[in-house]
Structure formats: C-alpha cells, structure tokens
Amino acid sequence: MPRPLQHPASADISIAAVLYALSDPVRAAIVRELTKAPQGMNCTEMNQRLGLKLAKSSCSQHYRILRDAGLIFCARKGVELFSRVRTQELSEKFPGLLRAIMAGYEAGHRD
Amino acid sequence: MPRPLQHPASADISIAAVLYALSDPVRAAIVRELTKAPQGMNCTEMNQRLGLKLAKSSCSQHYRILRDAGLIFCARKGVELFSRVRTQELSEKFPGLLRAIMAGYEAGHRD
Numbered sequence: 001m002p003r004p005l006q007h008p009a010s011a012d013i014s015i016a017a018v019l020y021a022l023s024d025p026v027r028a029a030i031v032r033e034l035t036k037a038p039q040g041m042n043c044t045e046m047n048q049r050l051g052l053k054l055a056k057s058s059c060s061q062h063y064r065i066l067r068d069a070g071l072i073f074c075a076r077k078g079v080e081l082f083s084r085v086r087t088q089e090l091s092e093k094f095p096g097l098l099r100a101i102m103a104g105y106e107a108g109h110r111d
Numbered sequence: 112m113p114r115p116l117q118h119p120a121s122a123d124i125s126i127a128a129v130l131y132a133l134s135d136p137v138r139a140a141i142v143r144e145l146t147k148a149p150q151g152m153n154c155t156e157m158n159q160r161l162g163l164k165l166a167k168s169s170c171s172q173h174y175r176i177l178r179d180a181g182l183i184f185c186a187r188k189g190v191e192l193f194s195r196v197r198t199q200e201l202s203e204k205f206p207g208l209l210r211a212i213m214a215g216y217e218a219g220h221r222d
Contacts, residue, residue, distance in 0.1 A: 017134075093218065108125060
C-alpha cells in the first residue's frame with residue numbers, strides 16, 4: 001500500500017507557507033492550471049499544459065510543497081495522482097489572496 | 112563613502128520575489144510596521160517595536176531582501192538607515208496583494 005497523503009487541516013494552513021509555495025513561478029503556474037481543472041489533473045497532463053519537461057521527481061517535489069502548504073488536495077487514482085486547488089478553504093481563510101497573486105504573475109508575463 | 116543602495120525599478124519588481132520576501136513572518140512584520148510609519152524607521156526602533164532582539168546582521172539581511180524585492184525604499188541618514196514601504200508602486204502593480212497578505216498574517220495571530 002502506498003503511504004497515505006498528508007494534508008494540513010484548514011485551520012493549520014499558514015500564510016507564510018502559502019507565500020513560500022507560490023514564490024516559485026512553476027508552482028504558481030501549476031496552481032493556475034489546476035484552478036481551471038476542478039476535476040483535477042495529473043503530472044503528465046500538467047507538463048503538457050505548461051509546455052514543461054519536468055522530471056517526475058521535480059514534479060512530485062512541487063506538488064508536495066503545494067500540498068504541505070495547504071494549497072492543493074491530492075488523491076491517488078490507481079498509479080496516478082490527481083490534484084485540485086483548495087479554492088474554497090483558501091478564499092475563506094485568505095480573501096482575495098490567490099486572485100491577487102495570480103493577477104501579479106499574469107501582469108509579469110505581459111511586461 | 113558607503114556603497115550606494117540599489118533598488119529595483121518599479122517595472123522590475125517581480126511577484127515571485129515579493130512573495131518570497133513576505134513568506135518570512137519577521138519580514139512581513141517589518142513591512143507591517145513600516146506601513147504605519149511613512150516617515151521611515153531604523154533597525155533599532157524596529158526591534159523595539161516588534162519586541163525582537165535581532166542581531167544587526169540579521170536585521171540588515173532582512174532589510175536587504177525586502178529592498179531587493181522592491182518592497183521597501185531605504186535611505187541613509189548619517190549612520191542610520193531609514194526605510195519606507197513602496198506602497199503606491201506596489202498597490203499599482205499588484206492591486207490588493209499587500210492588504211491580503213497582511214490580513215492573512217493578522218488572521219494567523221488571532222488563531
């Protein structure tokens with residue numbers, strides 16, 4: 001049996017961990033794409049969507065940091081891991097934060 | 112003559128660097144206190160305000176990261192360094208971001 005995936009409870013999500021997790025442009029792009037796919041998305045699809053060639057280990061590491069920070073919820077389906085953004089909990093806990101961050105990255109791409 | 116202080120131009124402030132700088136609770140607290148002191152504040156006053164006993168080197172390191180990220184503007188007055196938050200530039204570039212982050216830290220303190 002694979003190890004169960006750990007997720008922080010909503011009350012334990014810290015703003016410091018969220019900011020650190022999203023201070024990496026690749027992780028921020030993963031969250032942006034996951035937000036558009038509420039049914040979840042696995043690593044392979046994500047790589048295709050972002051035009052990235054991340055090694056499986058780098059991909060796992062990014063997902064782990066996002067999961068530990070409380071930004072995404074991951075579930076195993078067979079050998080694949082499907083992830084979705086914890087949008088509702090995050091918007092209740094940190095109103096306006098995700099939107100402001102995503103807009104900030106968007107603005108950077110337009111420069 | 113001391114080295115001149117380097118500050119990124121507004122166009123070069125990146126969301127990634129801003130998020131990384133504010134992912135440290137001490138740096139976020141420094142920005143929060145500086146926001147309340149538009150005339151600026153030096154390291155000694157900041158330590159007193161925050162009830163911290165940061166070594167001068169740690170304090171300088173925090174200020175340097177905040178300055179390099181474009182969050183604060185620093186100016187020498189004699190041997191002291193006075194800093195202020197680049198509030199207007201930041202709110203034009205990343206609307207709602209600083210407010211959402213500061214509110215997130217506030218909420219964490221209340222938990």
